[in-house]
Amino acid sequence: MNIPVPEKPALADENTVEGLEAFTEWWFELGNYAVITGNSAPWIAETDPGCKNCSALVDSVNRSHADGGWVVGGSVTVETFDSKFRETTQGSVASFVTMSQDASAYYSSEGNLIEELPAREEQVVRQTFAEHNGERWIMLDFGSPNTGS
Amino acid sequence: MRTPIHAHRLFTFFAFSLLFFLGPITSANGQGVGVDWFDGSDPSVVNSDITGDEDADEQTSSLPRDDPGGAVASVTSITYTYERVCLQGVGSFLDRGDCVRIDAACDSEPDGVMVEWIAIDSSTTPPTETPTGDTSCLYPGSPAPEPPNGGEAAEPAVVITLEDFQSQPIIAASVISEPNNFGLLGGHNNFWAEADEQEFTFETLGDQVTIRAWPVAYDWNYGDGTTRTTQTAGNAVPESDWLLVETPTSHVYGATGDYNVVLTTRFNGDYSVNGGPWIPIAGQAAVESEPHFISVWRSDNRLVDGTCAENPSAWGCK
Numbered sequence: 001m002n003i004p005v006p007e008k009p010a011l012a013d014e015n016t017v018e019g020l021e022a023f024t025e026w027w028f029e030l031g032n033y034a035v036i037t038g039n040s041a042p043w044i045a046e047t048d049p050g051c052k053n054c055s056a057l058v059d060s061v062n063r064s065h066a067d068g069g070w071v072v073g074g075s076v077t078v079e080t081f082d083s084k085f086r087e088t089t090q091g092s093v094a095s096f097v098t099m100s101q102d103a104s105a106y107y108s109s110e111g112n113l114i115e116e117l118p119a120r121e122e123q124v125v126r127q128t129f130a131e132h133n134g135e136r137w138i139m140l141d142f143g144s145p146n147t148g149s
Numbered sequence: 150m151r152t153p154i155h156a157h158r159l160f161t162f163f164a165f166s167l168l169f170f171l172g173p174i175t176s177a178n179g180q181g182v183g184v185d186w187f188d189g190s191d192p193s194v195v196n197s198d199i200t201g202d203e204d205a206d207e208q209t210s211s212l213p214r215d216d217p218g219g220a221v222a223s224v225t226s227i228t229y230t231y232e233r234v235c236l237q238g239v240g241s242f243l244d245r246g247d248c249v250r251i252d253a254a255c256d257s258e259p260d261g262v263m264v265e266w267i268a269i270d271s272s273t274t275p276p277t278e279t280p281t282g283d284t285s286c287l288y289p290g291s292p293a294p295e296p297p298n299g300g301e302a303a304e305p306a307v308v309i310t311l312e313d314f315q316s317q318p319i320i321a322a323s324v325i326s327e328p329n330n331f332g333l334l335g336g337h338n339n340f341w342a343e344a345d346e347q348e349f350t351f352e353t354l355g356d357q358v359t360i361r362a363w364p365v366a367y368d369w370n371y372g373d374g375t376t377r378t379t380q381t382a383g384n385a386v387p388e389s390d391w392l393l394v395e396t397p398t399s400h401v402y403g404a405t406g407d408y409n410v411v412l413t414t415r416f417n418g419d420y421s422v423n424g425g426p427w428i429p430i431a432g433q434a435a436v437e438s439e440p441h442f443i444s445v446w447r448s449d450n451r452l453v454d455g456t457c458a459e460n461p462s463a464w465g466c467k
Contacts (some may be wrong), residue, residue, distance in 0.1 A: 080247050086280050089268050094282035096234065098250050125254045129282055145234075145263065145284040147255055148294065 005042050005109050006033055015132040017085040023137040024128055025078050026097060031057065035104075047139050048131075048140045062107050068112070070129030074104030092131045098123035135146040160380065165274050172383060204244030226272035229296035231264035233429045237383050241430035246366075249380065255286035256366030261289045264295060269426070278426055289432030303343035308355045309420040311432040317349045317433055319362050319437050322382070322414040324441035332445040336392030337399040340441070342367050344414050357423050362416040362434060371400045372443075402445045 002112035006029035011022035023046075030043040040058045047054045064071050076099050103119040129141040235248030255261025266281040285294035287312055289304035296302050322344035344364040346467055369377045383398030402408065416434045419427040457466035 019428065052201060071383065080250075082247055084280070088282040089279045093279065094265075095253055096247070099246060123250055125251050127282070127284070145251075146264070147257070147261075147284070147286045 003033065003037055005039075006030055007123045015137075017083055018081055020093060020095060020130060020132075020137060021081045021086065021112045022128065024081055024097065026141075027128075027139050028076055028078050028097075028099070030082070034058070034061050035064075035074050036071055044135075046139055048138050051141050052137070053141070061124075068109030070107050070109075072105045072107070073102045074127060076101045076115065088129070090129075093131040094127045095130070095143070097126050097127060097128060100124070184223050203240050224291065226270055227373075228268050228269050228271065229300045229335055230269060230278075230303040230305075230425055230426050230428060231266050231285065231287070232280075233417075234263040234265050241294065255288070256290040258288070258291060262429055264294070264429055266300075267426060268300075268365075285426055287429060288429045291431070305422040305425065305428060307358050307422050308426075309358065309360060309418075309430060309467055311430055313361070314360060314418040314420075314430045314432075315434040317360055317362065317418075317434070319347055319416055320345070321434045321436045321438040322364065322367070322412055324410060324412050324438050325385070326410070326441060326443055327385065327388075330442055330444060332402060332443050332446045333392050333446055334402060334405050336448075337395045337401060338392065338411075338412060338445070339383070339396050339399040340369065340371075340397075341384055341385065341398050342438070343413060344382060349414075352447065358420060360418055360420045360430075360438055361427070362418045364422045365433070366415040367398070367414040367423070368435075369398065369400075370411040370413075371402070372410050372440075373402055374403070375400060378425070405447050407442065407444050407447050411440050414438065416462040 006026060009022040009026055011019050012026050013019060013023075022027045027046055028042070028044060034040040034043045034057070038061060040061050043054075044058065049055075078097050078099055079100045081095060082097075083093060085093055088094055100123055101120040105113060106115040108114055125145065126142060127145040128139060130137045130139050132138075185423060205380075226348055235251050235282075251263050252261060255263050263345060264285055264287050266285065268279045268281055269280070272275045281297060281404065284295045287294060289404045293302065310363065322342040325343065326332070327339045342364075346363040349360045349362075365380065367379045367382060369379065371377075377398075377400075379397055381397050383396055387395055413435050416436065418430040418434060422428050451464050453463060453465060455463065457463060460466065
């Protein structure tokens with residue numbers, strides 16, 4: 001497979017809500033690229049090492065591609081993006097995304113189906129935190145918003 | 150310099166151990182390999198993840214979480230309030246569909262509202278309000294959520310309850326139909342609502358309270374046994390489309406007759422004390438509009454020729 005690394009949109013470095021949206025969508029495309037190709041490097045380059053959910057995804061990508069395994073499907077799509085674009089107490093900007101995910105299948109190097117995950121068509125709400133360092137955005141964290149009361 | 154751990158209360162969502170729990174299909178190491186961006190859709194699964202992640206977070210976090218003031222502000226000058234993540238139309242950055250999905254994540258009780266914690270630093274004049282990015286769920290009739298990291302909740306001088314909100318004189322929506330008060334059997338009779346955001350300001354014990362109410366949902370009762378809830382108020386259509394074009398709020402009657410359409414508009418509410426932050430009220434105020442009368446007629450089309458003077462017994466002549 002020869003899949004090109006998703007290209008960074010021109011807007012994605014802008015410190016505006018539109019720039020953050022472009023960055024966020026591109027960041028998820030890089031994540032999809034990692035899942036399919038096993039190459040997480042472009043995604044890691046845009047992600048803060050403190051993002052534990054991101055490290056877990058990288059581990060998962062490495063595991064699924066270990067020993068010549070491969071992956072079909074599983075791409076997530078950002079359906080909606082919303083951000084109040086206000087700096088939080090931690091200097092980041094919080095956004096909400098709703099996402100769906102294609103069905104995926106995982107194969108061993110011998111071509112045996114190891115695991116299948118169903119598509120998620122219902123939109124799942126996730127929160128992202130990003131920070132602009134003066135030149136570009138960096139994804140700091142990603143996960144479910146806290147629903148505790 | 151960025152802190153090494155960005156400590157938000159976010160939760161894990163990967164199901165790479167899915168097979169381990171499901172059993173029958175296992176890879177060599179007994180662990181699933183699937184890359185799932187989301188965790189189980191079952192909220193209880195999500196909640197069980199929360200605990201584990203939180204604990205791990207606290208162990209590895211090298212800085213106090215959500216320390217809003219840094220080294221400058223003293224700890225005691227920070228209190229927390231919360232605001233809606235979704236304002237649904239009030240100066241909103243979110244569209245209504247997104248709001249419904251986001252609030253739907255607060256599903257452990259009915260009518261949950263997702264709120265974001267705001268740190269108030271009262272060591273400055275006026276106090277500064279900074280969002281924390283940290284969220285909680287608010288449910289009608291339940292105690293208010295606890296601020297993050299054992300922080301202190303800002304206590305407004307006046308607390309407005311759901312009952313207080315529901316007792317405000319909220320002006321009902323007007324119902325409009327096209328054509329006015331007249332419908333056709335089998336036609337798409339278009340109804341829509343006109344409802345405004347409203348504010349109520351009063352003084353109580355020297356504190357000024359402002360309550361704002363805005364429409365978020367419309368419960369239509371078309372008077373023939375059909376009911377429907379919409380998030381849109383509906384809208385007018387060009388006269389050339391009257392009765393022909395279906396709208397999200399239009400209705401097709403199955404029988405001729407006179408009907409009263411009754412609309413109940415549901416409003417969300419926030420309040421502000423002495424110009425402070427807008428505090429969400431969990432729950433809604435339902436306001437019923439005056440019944441809207443519509444007479445549904447049958448239409449019959451015939452090809453006719455000549456005038457009634459020429460042929461008084463022809464169809465449509467009397």
